[in-house]
Amino acid sequence: MTSIPNSILTLVAGILLTVVSLWYGYNNGLMPVAASVEATHVDALFNAMMAIATGLFIIVQGVIVYSAIMFRRKKGDDTDGPAIEGNVPLEIFWTAIPAAIVLWISIYSFEIYGEMGGFDPSAANDMHAMHGGKNSAMAAEMPGMDMKAMEGMTASGIGASPASQGKEAAVNVNVTGLQYAWIFNYPNTNITAGELHVPVNQEVKLTLKANDVIHALWIPQLRLKQDTIPGEITQLRFTSNKVGTYPIRCAELCGGYHGSMVTNMIVETQENYDTWVASQIQPAETTGSAVMQSTLASIESMNPATMPTHEYLAPYAREMGVRTEMLAKLVRDQQAKNHIHLDS
Amino acid sequence: MTANISLPPVAEQASPSHGHGERRWQDYFTFNTDHKVIGIQYMVMSFFFYLIGGLLAEGIRTELATPDPDLVDPALYNSMFTMHATIMIFLWIVPAGTGAFANYLIPLMIGARDMAFPRLNAVAFWMLPPAGVMLIGSFYFGTAQAGWTSYPPLSLTTGKIGEAIWIMSLLLAGTSSILGGINFMTTILKMRVPSMGMMQMPLFCWAMIATSALILIATPILAGALILLSFDLLAGTAFFNPTGGGHPVLLSPCRLYYGAAILWHYFGSYSDPLPQTDFWLRSDRLFQLSH
Numbered sequence: 001m002t003s004i005p006n007s008i009l010t011l012v013a014g015i016l017l018t019v020v021s022l023w024y025g026y027n028n029g030l031m032p033v034a035a036s037v038e039a040t041h042v043d044a045l046f047n048a049m050m051a052i053a054t055g056l057f058i059i060v061q062g063v064i065v066y067s068a069i070m071f072r073r074k075k076g077d078d079t080d081g082p083a084i085e086g087n088v089p090l091e092i093f094w095t096a097i098p099a100a101i102v103l104w105i106s107i108y109s110f111e112i113y114g115e116m117g118g119f120d121p122s123a124a125n126d127m128h129a130m131h132g133g134k135n136s137a138m139a140a141e142m143p144g145m146d147m148k149a150m151e152g153m154t155a156s157g158i159g160a161s162p163a164s165q166g167k168e169a170a171v172n173v174n175v176t177g178l179q180y181a182w183i184f185n186y187p188n189t190n191i192t193a194g195e196l197h198v199p200v201n202q203e204v205k206l207t208l209k210a211n212d213v214i215h216a217l218w219i220p221q222l223r224l225k226q227d228t229i230p231g232e233i234t235q236l237r238f239t240s241n242k243v244g245t246y247p248i249r250c251a252e253l254c255g256g257y258h259g260s261m262v263t264n265m266i267v268e269t270q271e272n273y274d275t276w277v278a279s280q281i282q283p284a285e286t287t288g289s290a291v292m293q294s295t296l297a298s299i300e301s302m303n304p305a306t307m308p309t310h311e312y313l314a315p316y317a318r319e320m321g322v323r324t325e326m327l328a329k330l331v332r333d334q335q336a337k338n339h340i341h342l343d344s
Numbered sequence: 345m346t347a348n349i350s351l352p353p354v355a356e357q358a359s360p361s362h363g364h365g366e367r368r369w370q371d372y373f374t375f376n377t378d379h380k381v382i383g384i385q386y387m388v389m390s391f392f393f394y395l396i397g398g399l400l401a402e403g404i405r406t407e408l409a410t411p412d413p414d415l416v417d418p419a420l421y422n423s424m425f426t427m428h429a430t431i432m433i434f435l436w437i438v439p440a441g442t443g444a445f446a447n448y449l450i451p452l453m454i455g456a457r458d459m460a461f462p463r464l465n466a467v468a469f470w471m472l473p474p475a476g477v478m479l480i481g482s483f484y485f486g487t488a489q490a491g492w493t494s495y496p497p498l499s500l501t502t503g504k505i506g507e508a509i510w511i512m513s514l515l516l517a518g519t520s521s522i523l524g525g526i527n528f529m530t531t532i533l534k535m536r537v538p539s540m541g542m543m544q545m546p547l548f549c550w551a552m553i554a555t556s557a558l559i560l561i562a563t564p565i566l567a568g569a570l571i572l573l574s575f576d577l578l579a580g581t582a583f584f585n586p587t588g589g590g591h592p593v594l595l596s597p598c599r600l601y602y603g604a605a606i607l608w609h610y611f612g613s614y615s616d617p618l619p620q621t622d623f624w625l626r627s628d629r630l631f632q633l634s635h
Contacts, residue, residue, distance in 0.1 A: 213498040214592055229593060230497060231586030253491045254498060256418035333501070 017055055025051025035221040035242040035267065038116045038161065042223040045105075045112045052101060116224075117237050120159020157208070157226045157234040169205035169237055171198055177208065177215030177228040179333070180257040180326045182248060191280040196265040199273035200243050206236040218251035219265055225251050240267045255333075257326055375470060377462035382469050383448030386439045389469075393435035393476050400428035422489040423503065427479060429492035430510065434517040435476050442521065442559070443469065446528050446552050453546045455537035460530040468523035475516035482509040493599050496584035496592050500577055511574045518567045525559035528552050562602045569598035 026047050034040045113119070160167065173196065174185040184193045198204045208217060210228035217236070218225040221244075226236050250261035268276070371381050372388070403424050407415040416424065447465065451458055459465045482488065488510035490499035499507055532549050536542075573595065575581040582588025584595055 213501065214495055227593075229586075231592070252495070253422070253493075255502060256422060256489070258422075259418075 017058055020058065021051045021055035024054045025049075031223075032220050033242065033244070033246075034223070035240045035244065035246060036223075036238050037241060038112075038238065039221065039223040041112045041115055045109055048108065049105060052105070115161055117159040117161045117165075120161075120165055120237075156232075158224060158236050158238070160203070160205075160237050161239075164203055164237075167203075170202040171204045173198075173204065173206050175206050175208045175217060175228070176211055177217065177250065177254075177261075178211040179213065179255050179330065180250070180261040182217070182250075182261070182263050186277075189277055189281055191277065193280065195263050196248060197273060197276050198240060198265065198267055199270045200267050201239065201241055202270070203237060203239045208234045208236065213254050214252050215254050215261070216251035218249045219246060220249075221246040221265075227252060240265075243267050243269060255329075257329055260326070375466050377458070377466050379447050379451050379458045379462065379465065382459075382465050383444050383446075385469050386443035386447060386472075389472060389476075390436045390440035390444060393431050394440075396480065397428050397431040397436060400424050400431070404428060419489055419502070422491070423483070423487035423506070426488050426491050426494075426510075427483070430479060430488075430514070431476070433492060434514060435472065435479070438517070438521055439472055442528070442552070442555055443472075443524055445548075446524070446555075449548060450528060450531055450552060451535075453549055454532060454535060454540060456531060456535035459527050460535055461527050464523055465527050468520045468527065471516045471520040471523075475513040475520070478509050478513040478516070482506045482513075485509065493596070494573070495595055496573065496576060496590075497586065499573065500585060504577060507577055508574060511570050511577070514570055515567055518563045518570070521559050522563050522567075525556040525563070529556040529560070532556075565598050566602040569595055 028047065028050050030050075031043050031046065034043055159165070160169070172187055174187055175196075176183040176185070181194065182196075184196045185191070186193075196206075206217070206226075208226060208228040209232075210230045212230065214230065215228045216225055217228060221242075222238050222240065224236055224238060226234050228234060244267055246265045246267065248263045248265050250258055254261065266276075367378065367381060371378070372385055376382065376385075403416065404421070407413070407421055407424075413421065447459065450456070482505070485505040486503045487506035488494065488499070489502040490507065494507070494510070532545070532553055536545065572581075572583040576584050576590070582590040584590045584592050586592055
């Protein structure tokens with residue numbers, strides 16, 4: 001009886017494998033909403049790698065399962081298997097394929113990283129880029145930092161994408177990570193907030209620092225994550241193109257309440273953003289919300305001199321998104337530190 | 345192993361008075377230089393710590409069952425996953441992967457009577473139980489809470505006594521792997537039966553050469569970094585402390601080297617032994633493993 005030639009079966013299996021891998025790679029649905037153009041590029045890279053990984057998974061697992069069933073030991077057979085010597089051309093061939101795939105992925109990922117702004121000289125520790133006005137511009141943005149220490153240093157992280165390199169971002173925000181909160185300061189308007197508000201379709205530059213331990217600012221919907229390092233400045237530049245509220249998480253273990261170091265990034269229309277900025281600058285004039293009114297009423301009616309500190313500061317803490325348990329922990333830590341300093 | 349009897353005296357080693365092959369149960373609890381005893385000691389000890397690490401994992405998952413910190417407080421929770429990771433890496437994966445299999449199998453596979461340095465081998469094993477006891481004992485003093493990566497400055501500010509014990513314990517475990525690595529490398533390179541060239545060795549021996557090389561390159565870096573971290577912690581230096589001009593990220597490359605090394609060593613380790621286990625159990629023709 002004639003059977004179907006092996007080459008035809010292999011060909012059909014190969015086509016099926018390719019179709020299944022590509023289908024799963026581009027329909028995996030594992031990523032959250034992409035809120036920037038760069039995020040969709042990252043997804044394209046991820047999907048390509050997913051397709052390759054799916055194919056590899058099916059091949060490897062398929063061979064294992066097939067071999068375990070087809071070549072299992074027969075009853076009473078205690079002999080050795082045939083001593084098959086290597087096949088050098090075949091080994092070169094199957095080493096060349098993964099080498100080519102890895103090379104292609106690395107070139108592709110470098111390209112995506114470049115598009116995101118990873119190769120912006122001012123974000124890649126390129127000292128030459130720091131000559132001229134940039135250094136002073138950064139110095140102006142970092143009140144309270146030791147300028148001598150910052151001299152000659154560039155901020156690592158994700159810089160401007162190639163199209164906007166050398167240009168200033170539309171919105172600048174200084175971000176401070178501390179146990180256990182994010183503080184967002186808008187240097188041009190001197191707004192300080194516990195949530196990150198940014199206008200849609202405008203380039204935003206975050207200048208990040210940490211007050212105590214290493215934290216990491218992670219915004220999954222932008223596919224961006226950047227360590228904030230004590231004594232060093234890092235940066236992130238991005239342009240969000242989707243209005244919405246996205247979570248910001250700390251992604252580097254920073255202590256007991258690391259898990260609650262969560263806040264939001266609110267991407268809003270230019271109009272809403274301007275309204276928010278105005279409400280933050282002059283709260284007395286914008287009597288929009290009832291909450292704001294009651295807060296204002298309590299502020300107006302109180303005399304700081306007669307109030308205990310914690311009562312006076314409570315509304316501010318609420319506004320900044322600082323929670324009671326975080327404060328308690330901070331105070332405890334500080335007391336513990338003081339004890340240690342006194343002891344030693 | 346009948347195949348070993350005809351060996352030339354190249355593989356002659358200092359052996360305990362009762363000799364190999366007559367093992368009593370007490371031997372497994374003493375300073376014994378028999379490579380098979382040491383291999384089994386490694387295996388049993390590492391799985392004992394594996395159970396403790398697993399219990400900690402149970403605690404972690406139970407705590408995570410609800411969002412509120414209701415089983416343990418956040419500091420203890422951080423201690424638990426720090427200990428879980430440390431125990432699983434340094435007292436289970438590394439001893440079980442290298443210590444147990446390499447000690448038991450290498451001399452059998454290359455036709456040596458024992459490892460090159462049997463006493464060093466026993467010393468390497470007996471450094472691990474104190475390391476484990478110190479780690480678990482540190483729960484009495486406020487365990488390290490900074491995760492197994494132990495990045496400063498967090499590791500310099502939380503659970504200081506625990507962190508110091510953690511560093512000492514890892515230095516012991518690290519020294520143990522370095523001694524083991526030296527032993528495996530020397531044994532494989534110098535103690536093969538004369539008829540066995542490098543290319544006739546089983547794949548497992550090649551995997552152990554790679555593993556030992558990685559251990560010998562990476563573990564001293566880890567140990568050096570840990571010693572500097574202990575200086576920061578105990579002597580007030582500022583290698584990693586930004587307030588004194590140190591660099592907090594300096595530790596992470598050191599950890600990465602080590603992490604890469606311990607992961608890599610499994611790549612080759614199991615591709616050879618597992619498919620052939622059945623063959624070993626039914627045959628003493630070990631040299632036919634290679635063509």
